[in-house]
Structures are given as C-alpha cells and as structure tokens.
Amino acid sequence: MASRSTQILEAAARVIARRGVRGLRVEELAEEAGVSTGLIYYHFKDRTGILRHTLEFINDRAERYTTAQDPGAEPLSPREELDQVLLLELQDTPEVRENSTAWGELRASAVFDPVLREDLARATLVWVQEVAALLGQVHPLAPAARLASAAERLTALLEALSMRWLSGGLAIDHARTLVSEAVEVELALLGRL
Amino acid sequence: MASRSTQILEAAARVIARRGVRGLRVEELAEEAGVSTGLIYYHFKDRTGILRHTLEFINDRAERYTTAQDPGAEPLSPREELDQVLLLELQDTPEVRENSTAWGELRASAVFDPVLREDLARATLVWVQEVAALLGQVHPLAPAARLASAAERLTALLEALSMRWLSGGLAIDHARTLVSEAVEVELALLGRL
DNA sequence: GTCTATAACGGGATAGAC
DNA sequence: GTCTATCCCGTTATAGAC
Numbered sequence: 001m002a003s004r005s006t007q008i009l010e011a012a013a014r015v016i017a018r019r020g021v022r023g024l025r026v027e028e029l030a031e032e033a034g035v036s037t038g039l040i041y042y043h044f045k046d047r048t049g050i051l052r053h054t055l056e057f058i059n060d061r062a063e064r065y066t067t068a069q070d071p072g073a074e075p076l077s078p079r080e081e082l083d084q085v086l087l088l089e090l091q092d093t094p095e096v097r098e099n100s101t102a103w104g105e106l107r108a109s110a111v112f113d114p115v116l117r118e119d120l121a122r123a124t125l126v127w128v129q130e131v132a133a134l135l136g137q138v139h140p141l142a143p144a145a146r147l148a149s150a151a152e153r154l155t156a157l158l159e160a161l162s163m164r165w166l167s168g169g170l171a172i173d174h175a176r177t178l179v180s181e182a183v184e185v186e187l188a189l190l191g192r193l
Numbered sequence: 194m195a196s197r198s199t200q201i202l203e204a205a206a207r208v209i210a211r212r213g214v215r216g217l218r219v220e221e222l223a224e225e226a227g228v229s230t231g232l233i234y235y236h237f238k239d240r241t242g243i244l245r246h247t248l249e250f251i252n253d254r255a256e257r258y259t260t261a262q263d264p265g266a267e268p269l270s271p272r273e274e275l276d277q278v279l280l281l282e283l284q285d286t287p288e289v290r291e292n293s294t295a296w297g298e299l300r301a302s303a304v305f306d307p308v309l310r311e312d313l314a315r316a317t318l319v320w321v322q323e324v325a326a327l328l329g330q331v332h333p334l335a336p337a338a339r340l341a342s343a344a345e346r347l348t349a350l351l352e353a354l355s356m357r358w359l360s361g362g363l364a365i366d367h368a369r370t371l372v373s374e375a376v377e378v379e380l381a382l383l384g385r386l
Numbered sequence: 387g388t389c390t391a392t393a394a395c396g397g398g399a400t401a402g403a404c
Numbered sequence: 405g406t407c408t409a410t411c412c413c414g415t416t417a418t419a420g421a422c
Contacts, residue, residue, distance in 0.1 A: 020305040027415075035388075036388065036389050038388070038418085038419095039389075047417090104301060108298060109215070111298075112215075117360050124357070153374075160353035163300055185378050234399065234400080239398080
C-alpha cells in the first residue's frame with residue numbers, strides 16, 4: 001500500500017541514517033528505493049524538496065512510535081506518558097536510529113538553509129508544546145512559561161544526548177538515565193512553586 | 194605573529210561559520226586566507242586534515258575566552274566561574290558564533306566520520322570534566338558520578354541550545370536564561386545529597 | 387508516472403615551477 | 405614554503421522517449 005512517494009521517503013530515512021544529509025546522493029537514494037533518479041526529481045522537485053519531505057516523514061513516524069498505546073493495557077498516567085514520549089526517542093532500533101540521525105542532520109543543516117530552518121522551527125515548536133502539555137498534566141498549577149522552559153530544556157537535552165549517542169561518545173543506557181533524572185528534577189522544580 | 198597555519202585555521206573557522214562544514218570549499222578557504230589551495234593541502238594533507246585542525250583550533254580558542262580573567266579584578270567564586278564557563282559560550286560575537294557553529298557542525302559530521310568522532314569524543318570528555326570539576330568546587334561532598342552526570346547534562350544542554358540559537362529558533366537571551374536555571378537546578382540537586 | 391541518457395557543473399586533489 | 409595550472413571524478417538536474 002505504500003505509495004511510491006512513501007517508499008522513496010522510507011529509503012531516504014535509511015540512506016540519511018547511513019550517510020548523513022551531507023552524504024545523501026540522489027543516485028544512491030534511487031537505488032535504495034528501487035526507482036530511477038528521474039522519478040525522485042519528478043516527485044520532490046530537487047534535493048531540498050527531498051529533505052523537507054523526509055523531515056515531515058520522520059516527524060509523523062516519531063509521533064506514531066512515541067504515542068503508541070497497547071490496546072487493552074492500562075492507560076498511562078501523565079507522568080508515564082511524559083517518560084515514554086522522551087525515552088522512546090532513545091532506543092537502539094533501526095526506526096529510532098534513522099529518525100534521530102535524520103533529525104540531527106536536518107537540525108545541523110538548518111543553520112545554513114533558511115528553508116529547512118522554518119520547517120524545523122515549526123516542528124520543534126510542536127514538540128516542545130507537546131512536552132509542555134504533558135508537564136502541565138502532572139503539575140496543573142504551574143505557570144505556562146515555566147512549563148515551556150522546562151519543555152525546552154528537556155527536548156534540547158534529548159537532542160544533544162541523541163547526537164552524542166549516535167557519534168559513539170555516550171552509551172544509550174546512560175543517556176536514558178540522564179534524561180530520566182532530568183525529568184525528575186524539572187518536575188521537582190515545577191512542584192516547588 | 195600568526196603563522197601561515199594559524200592564519201588558515203582562523204579563516205577556516207570563518208568559512209565554516211558562513212557555509213558550514215558541508216559548504217566548506219577549499220578554494221573559498223584559500224581565498225579567505227589569502228593563500229593558494231596548494232598551500233592548504235601542503236599544510237593539512239586533505240579536507241579531513243583541515244577539519245581536524247580546525248576543531249583543535251576552536252577548542253583552544255574557547256578555552257581562552259571562557260577562562261579569561263580580568264587582571265586586577267576580584268578572583269571569581271567557583272559558582273561564578275561555572276556560570277562564566279557555560280554562559281560565555283552563548284554570546285553573539287563573531288568569535289563565539291564561529292566557534293559554536295563549527296563545533297555543532299563537527300559534532301554532526303562526527304556521526305558519519307570515525308576520525309572526527311575520536312577527536313570530538315576526546316574534546317567533549319575534557320570539557321565535561323572541566324565542568325564537573327567546577328561543580329565539585331561548589332559542592333565538595335558530592336560523589337564524582339553525580340558531578341559527572343550533572344556536567345554531561347549541562348554541556349549537552351548548552352550544545353543543543355546553541356544550535357537552536359544558530360538556526361534562528363531561539364533568542365540568545367532566552368537560551369542564557371535556560372542555562373542559568375539549569376545550573377541552579379543541578380546545584381540544588383547536588384546539595385540535596 | 388516512470389525510465390534512460392546526458393548535459394552541465396563544481397570541487398578535491400596533484401604536478402611541477404619557482 | 406608557496407604558487408599556478410589542470411586533471412578528473414562525482415553529482416545534480418533536465419530532456420525526451422515510453
């Protein structure tokens with residue numbers, strides 16, 4: 001059922017995870033997706049078009065795996081949901097690796113690419129607000145600005161630890177511990193107002 | 194008294210800040226440095242050689258500006274020194290911008306380049322230990338593992354906020370506030386043991 | 387929608403003179 | 405140590421057939 005476009009974007013995530021944004025060759029992507037380069041340009045216009053759509057693709061995918069619910073299981077408490085949304089981004093599975101790698105690459109590229117910059121800023125905002133909302137469910141009385149700051153710190157921390165993990169300087173278990181502790185600390189801070 | 198090599202590395206920092214690692218063209222670097230491309234290859238062997246030496250260069254430079262002391266001024270308290278080491282990385286000056294941009298780019302590149310990876314891991318470790326030592330001066334009784342964790346979180350947070358700042362998604366004043374609060378929180382946590 | 391073929395270009399790296 | 409000249413490869417993007 002996967003459309004041609006989807007098939008190409010799935011391949012793009014894999015290739016970016018393997019070679020990075022700067023190492024993405026349209027020809028290699030074509031081979032990975034099992035299509036021709038011409039078709040890729042037909043669907044995505046140019047190299048930047050590929051990257052923008054890949055960003056959208058990995059965002060949707062992350063949304064899916066961080067908010068997945070076992071049907072029939074106990075519904076999660078706000079605190080559990082919070083932990084899940086953050087810690088599920090630190091798993092050593094192909095899907096998460098691909099997503100994190102691509103996200104990091106696109107984030108880095110955005111510093112020099114105004115087009116990506118806008119898309120990235122929008123996606124980041126959505127993510128921060130999602131985390132802020134979960135923090136707000138745990139501490140309903142905390143002021144919105146405080147929630148936003150905490151969410152910005154937690155998401156930023158997660159981004160940086162992901163990159164250190166992906167560049168081999170940090171074990172994933174340790175990264176998870178560091179995030180867990182950070183959540184703990186931010187919640188304690190919010191409770192103390 | 195800047196040697197030719199230094200002159201080239203200074204130019205490299207400027208070019209990377211302008212175009213990124215992926216946008217660094219040896220020819221543009223040559224022009225920026227006022228030398229020929231041949232000379233660059235003579236001194237640094239290849240593209241990767243340029244990047245490795247640039248990493249070393251920006252590390253030395255950061256060491257200088259984050260630990261600078263006004264001669265004749267009051268010596269800083271450990272807490273002040275800590276704030277300074279972290280917050281001086283969030284200034285909108287050409288030097289800091291260049292350093293932060295290059296650091297972020299090299300960090301991102303390291304995910305796909307084993308050579309850079311090693312250099313980066315080493316440099317990161319030194320930085321984390323420096324921050325851990327400062328935290329230890331504020332809280333001499335805190336266990337080393339706790340200090341290390343706090344330092345990892347603070348340096349990681351700083352990296353991520355720098356990138357968000359450089360990609361235009363975050364005002365620098367706000368980034369500074371977020372880091373200050375994080376220092377506060379981490380110190381409170383260390384004091385509670 | 388999809389492919390093949392190729393135009394067009396950019397940029398890393400080296401040879402060799404000075 | 406430094407420069408000029410250039411080789412040569414890889415890559416993006418498009419044209420045109422099916």
